[in-house]
Amino acid sequence: MPRQDIADALKRLHAELESAPPLDEDLRRLLVEVDADIHQALHRTPGRTGEFSGLKDRIEGLAADLAAQHPAADRFLRELVDALGRMGI
Numbered sequence: 001m002p003r004q005d006i007a008d009a010l011k012r013l014h015a016e017l018e019s020a021p022p023l024d025e026d027l028r029r030l031l032v033e034v035d036a037d038i039h040q041a042l043h044r045t046p047g048r049t050g051e052f053s054g055l056k057d058r059i060e061g062l063a064a065d066l067a068a069q070h071p072a073a074d075r076f077l078r079e080l081v082d083a084l085g086r087m088g089i
Contacts, residue, residue, distance in 0.1 A: 013076035
């Protein structure tokens with residue numbers, strides 16, 4: 001079920017960010033990179049997720065950067081970290 005949890009959290013994150021004020025270019029770039037890495041991790045064979053070991057830290061850093069401007073986005077990013085952890089990432 002963690003894969004569905006991740007997909008759901010990504011959908012909620014995208015919806016939240018679409019309705020929020022625009023992000024600065026650096027945060028937008030980081031979000032795009034993290035989103036792509038999450039999708040790659042979701043399509044990996046279970047047990048072959050070691051290459052994404054830094055992804056959790058990157059998401060946590062991004063959540064901290066977004067916390068003040070977009071509290072709901074921070075919450076969804078933390079949900080992603082939890083779900084990725086349940087997948088072993």
